[in-house]
Amino acid sequence: QQSNVTSFNATALAIITLEAFAGMGINAFLVCVLCIAWIKKKALNSNEKILLLLGCCRFCYLCFSWIYSFLSTIYPYCLYIHHILQVLQGAYSFFNCSNLWVSACLCVFYCIKIANFRNRFFIYLKVKIDRIVLLLLLASLIFSLVIGILVYNIIDKALCKNYNFTCQGRFWKATIRIEEHFYPIHFLTGFVCTTSFMAVIFSAVFLLFSLWRHKCKMQTNSMNSLSVDTHIKAIKSILSFFIMYSINFMSLILTLIYSTKHQNHVMFLVNLIQHAFPGVHSLILIFSNPKLEKTLLRILSCVKCKVCVK
DSSP states (O other): OOOOOOHHHHHHHHHHHHHHHHHHHHHHHHHHHHHHHHHHHSOOOHHHHHHHHHHHHHHHHHHHHHHHHHHHHHOGGGGGBTTHHHHHHHHHHHHHHHHHHHHHHHHHHHHHHHOOOOOHHHHHHHHTHHHHHHHHHHHHHHHHHHHHHHHHHHHHHHHHHSOOBOTTSOBBOSOOOTHHHHHHHHHHHHHHHHHHHHHHHHHHHHHHHHHHHHHHHHHHHTOOOHHHHHHHHHHHHHHHHHHHHHHHHHHHHHHHHHTTTTOHHHHHHHHHHHHHHHHHHHHHHHHTSHHHHHHHHHHHHHHHHHHHHO
């Protein structure tokens, strides 16, 4: 059964659809290029492994997020079919958490790889960086899966407490009080955002401190070093993480404040930010990687030539 869609909801869905499909295209490009490189070289370095997993998580996150937005706007009664809402929200939470934690892993990787400290523990991390990356990625996926299962169970329990069957016994009536599942879910989301955001902040601080120490040594010895350029590039990448995470964190706070007050315009702004984050940030990562940037520009030039010929 289709709902009566207002012009505001239709416009909001159209904009979110454009954002979601653009983001899926960008992340699909990232995944395809890295998979081709993997097949050719039969191996990927740690940076490429993180980018590959990040691209997969973001593609799936945007896919499930768009499906939920589409159904809740056009066919809201589909969400009352048993297990549909639970599966969508569980999968959305899993890929959202994976997206945030894998992004944080990339920041930690930049920090360990580039920062220059003489501490024994830090030197050990530098030597074992490839193994540490695999462990961080595996831990991120496991924790994300746990949170996805918890979200599924929270929504399922909330539905089971308040369910009523129709005569056909196939649909749940919309008698669920949002407070019964809203706050636990956003507590979990808040925990994920906070931990990943803290990882980004600490990585940025360590890199800045490392750059400052290195510049002091250069001034003392009156010599130039390529390490400064490497530090600056890494700081620029992490700064982009920091800005995007800050915006995402603010959108979470807005969600906590306004989702129970039915402020459509504010929630539309939040959805706009959350759908833009995976695509825009992946585009920044592509342009900060010379190989990926070169491949993207080559594809765009080929597309432009074909359009001009037609």
